Amino acid sequence: MFAALVLITQANLDAQIDRARLKATVEKLASWHDRNTNNPTLTEAADWLASELKKIPGLQVETMKYGVKKGARIKEDKEVVQVVATLPGEDDRRILVGGHFDTINMVPRDLETSLQSRAPGANDDSSGTSLTLELARVMATRKWKHTLVFIAFSGEEQGLLGSAALARRAKEEGWKIDALLNNDIVGNSGNKLGQKENKLVRVFSDESDKHQSRELARFIAYAARAKDFGVKLVYRKDRFGRGGDHTSFNNEGFTAVRFTEVFEEFSRQHTAEDLPSGVDFDYLRHVAQVNLRAASQLADAGEQPTTVRIDRRQGYDTRITWKSTAETTYTIYWRDTASSVWQRHKDIGPVSEFTVKGINKDDHIFAVGAKGGIPVEAK
Numbered sequence: 556m557f558a559a560l561v562l563i564t565q566a567n568l569d570a571q572i573d574r575a576r577l578k579a580t581v582e583k584l585a586s587w588h589d590r591n592t593n594n595p596t597l598t599e600a601a602d603w604l605a606s607e608l609k610k611i612p613g614l615q616v617e618t619m620k621y622g623v624k625k626g627a628r629i630k631e632d633k634e635v636v637q638v639v640a641t642l643p644g645e646d647d648r649r650i651l652v653g654g655h656f657d658t659i660n661m662v663p664r665d666l667e668t669s670l671q672s673r674a675p676g677a678n679d680d681s682s683g684t685s686l687t688l689e690l691a692r693v694m695a696t697r698k699w700k701h702t703l704v705f706i707a708f709s710g711e712e713q714g715l716l717g718s719a720a721l722a723r724r725a726k727e728e729g730w731k732i733d734a735l736l737n738n739d740i741v742g743n744s745g746n747k748l749g750q751k752e753n754k755l756v757r758v759f760s761d762e763s764d765k766h767q768s769r770e771l772a773r774f775i776a777y778a779a780r781a782k783d784f785g786v787k788l789v790y791r792k793d794r795f796g797r798g799g800d801h802t803s804f805n806n807e808g809f810t811a812v813r814f815t816e817v818f819e820e821f822s823r824q825h826t827a828e829d830l831p832s833g834v835d836f837d838y839l840r841h842v843a844q845v846n847l848r849a850a851s852q853l854a855d856a857g858e859q860p861t862t863v864r865i866d867r868r869q870g871y872d873t874r875i876t877w878k879s880t881a882e883t884t885y886t887i888y889w890r891d892t893a894s895s896v897w898q899r900h901k902d903i904g905p906v907s908e909f910t911v912k913g914i915n916k917d918d919h920i921f922a923v924g925a926k927g928g929i930p931v932e933a934k
Contacts, residue, residue: 568848569781571847572689572840572843572847574839576688576692577685577836578831580685581677581681581839584600584681585675585677585829588674589660589670589672589673592623592657592712592716593670601618601637601656604656608638611695613695614642614695615640616641617640619639627666628712628714637706637717639704639721640704640705641704641705642691642702646702648731650734650850650853651704651732651734651811652686654687654707654708654739654800655707655708655709655739655800656680656684657708657711660825660827674829675830675831676829677832677834679739679825680711680739680740681834682742682834682839683737683738686846687706688707690705690846690847690850693847694854699854701853701854708800715798715800718800721803722809726807733853733856734771734811735801735809736775736812736846736850737801738846739799739800739815740824741756741815742836742839743819744835745820746821747820750818752816752817753838754784756814756817756845758775758786758789759791759812760772760790760812760813763805765808766808766810767810767931768805768811768812770932771810771929772812773896773897774897775849776788778849778927781845784841787817790895793813794815799813799815810929816842820833856927856928857882857883857926857927858925860885860925861878862876862877862878863932863933864877865921865934872912872913873889873911873914873915873916873921875908877933879906879907881905882905883905883925884905884926885904885909885925885926886926887901887909888900888921890920891918891920892919902926920932920933921933
């Protein structure tokens with residue numbers, strides 16, 4: 556039943572993601588000589604992105620300013636901009652989608668030469684920025700239960716500076732962030748080694764008692780799956796020895812994950828070769844569709860259950876109880892203890908307990924979530 560529901564939802568949503576618009580945004584951003592956080596070209600690109608977002612009815616667009624200090628990749632103390640667009644919902648719970656629009660050329664090792672070098676950044680990360688802009692266009696066509704925030708981060712290549720500034724601000728202002736979907740390097744389906752994967756996107760997640768990033772990743776893999784494109788979960792905060800803007804939000808205790816293509820082409824990262832010709836726009840469209848399916852469900856989810864407990868009495872069935880919220884419809888998930896992903900589910904309505912018949916609690920892990928929301932593991 557669930558698979559059929561997902562396919563129907565996918566058919567309605569997927570058609571709204573426009574490949575031509577994704578391509579046009581990538582090409583426009585890559586037309587700048589560079590978008591280095593140190594250079595005026597960054598502000599020019601930010602102004603263009605803000606102008607595009609302002610064309611979308613209902614969006615509240617802010618060019619956010621923050622200060623950065625002189626460092627290894629920052630020439631001098633300065634003020635930097637990034638773009639934050641908010642689509643108000645019925646409440647103040649927030650779902651964030653973002654990608655960074657700044658670029659860097661790291662082939663020259665000295666800062667001055669690097670700042671003068673061509674850095675088109677088509678895949679890293681015009682792909683994630685174009686995806687974010689496209690989701691804003693599609694999701695602004697209707698009203699959602701929760702507030703949506705679409706972000707073009709800057710300062711990523713200098714050490715996640717823009718996302719750190721926004722995450723600190725969110726913490727200080729008390730933002731109720733349910734999830735951040737960070738898209739960074741999501742437009743390439745193969746590399747020069749001959750490896751190719753155009754049916755999967757990786758989702759990286761951190762496991763912590765301070766946020767639900769790992770459960771968000773599992774939810775995305777299960778709820779946003781489709782017959783022709785899926786998610787490969789990687790149980791790491793990020794790629795080995797590297798980082799992305801979701802980490803800034805994890806560090807502040809927020810739930811956040813990273814989307815990245817399966818096979819990266821390293822010769823087109825942080826070089827003048829990161830051009831639109833290296834982007835697979837059909838693949839990018841699929842990744843945008845996965846983001847849209849996940850964000851759409853999260854944006855209408857009810858309140859999470861609390862105190863999710865398994866009845867400890869022995870038996871052939873498993874009884875689960877939780878504290879519920881009026882009118883919230885819930886879903887039970889379960890998986891074998893040897894599985895790292897949810898394997899089965901059952902929608903059960905606005906109740907506060909349920910018995911899963913014939914499924915042994917010794918061999919399975921259970922969770923309960925508001926329908927369309929991140930599951931909470933039963934203890």
